[in-house]
Amino acid sequence: MMTSECMPVTLEFGGGAELLFNNLKEHELQLPNSRIWTVRELLIWMKDNLIAERPDLFFHGDSVRPGILVLVNETDWELMGELEYEIQRKDKIMFISTLHGG
């Protein structure tokens, strides 16, 4: 069985959340394959490695701030186990802020 070193994952940001991540709407990641990644661990990684400014506008405790919507492969994470969801190769995880003006 072949195991590759890394697991490709796409992160997308919208609704203003991209402003906190260098104004980039899409980030292609290669997560080390040495362990299982849940969304919880992904968020910790993002906090340490990806966010460019004002982390308090995005993170809250071990989760995202209420008002940030999360979609895993176009599906509401509330139907996918939220923080406990185990990320798979080539998953697309989208973060949409609802906190910006209407």
Place this chain on the structure above:
Amino acid sequence: MPALCKTNCGNKAKLKRPKTGDALCKECFFSAFETEIHFTITKGKLFQRGNTVAIAASGGKDSTVLAYVLKLLNEKHDYGLKLVLLSIDEGITGYRDDSLDTVKQNRDDYKMALKVLSYEELYGWTMDSIVKEIGKKNNCTFCGVFRRQALDRGAAQLGVDVLATGHNADDIAETVIMNVLRGDIARLQRCTDVATASEGAIPRVKPLKYAYEKEIVMYAYFKQLVYFSTECIYSPNAYRGYARAFLKDLEKIRPTAIIDIIHSGEVLRVKENVGTRERGVCERCGFVSSQKVCKACVLLEGLNKGLPKLGIGKSSKVNKMREMKMNPVVDF
């Protein structure tokens, strides 16, 4: 793997509705969302056949979804409305000029006429020049007062019958909380109304009153509606920010919190004459005002005389406190 759609349509569920907790597929969600707005419109008798309706369009998520859904419902249910877009240009470089591009996109996509009215043409001041004059303190007061009146003036210029705004359930619940915290009884009474009509002003309606922010954003995302999202470059509304964070936290524990708070606002009955002032018209500009001279005119006078503090804070607060002391009771 996510569950199947609750309606047994056979599709995979795509989102959990905040209001009901139901897991729905895209199509069933669209239909539920649109049907609820249709219900808000018909139950509240927001429009009459033949009305011309101005949609207050900022280019943000709420007004973009509002314009899309109103157009869709107007065609589907044959409301017989003429829809136009009304935008206010506050004159904030790098903020409003970009969002106006989004509104222009709406205009082209939805084939609606668009009127843009600027603070500069109405008041002789842009927000950029106001901030230059007064700094970043209190500028939101100017902006809010001017915008409210600018929408009235724009609606009057367009000769529309009704002005529809994109206020959603979360916004309204936040406003209830803010008005309670400030003791603003007059606004507390009005802010949950789905339609407000005051003499001399064009009636305003809120078709998205019961639509949750999450649903609006998900709807826009699944429908691939393009909207503009950034913060105003001048101080974001900190007070509303706290109310919002508080609500979101409440919602985590109690998912019905938002509707509950709106309901509380609706059933609040304030003893007659408590905190409600007669509404007349401003003797200078002729638009609706509870005072002889409206807030917009007082602020403008201050700006033009180089006394920007005029009309901000103190006196109105003192009056409010005085009223409250005399009439301290709010009944349910």
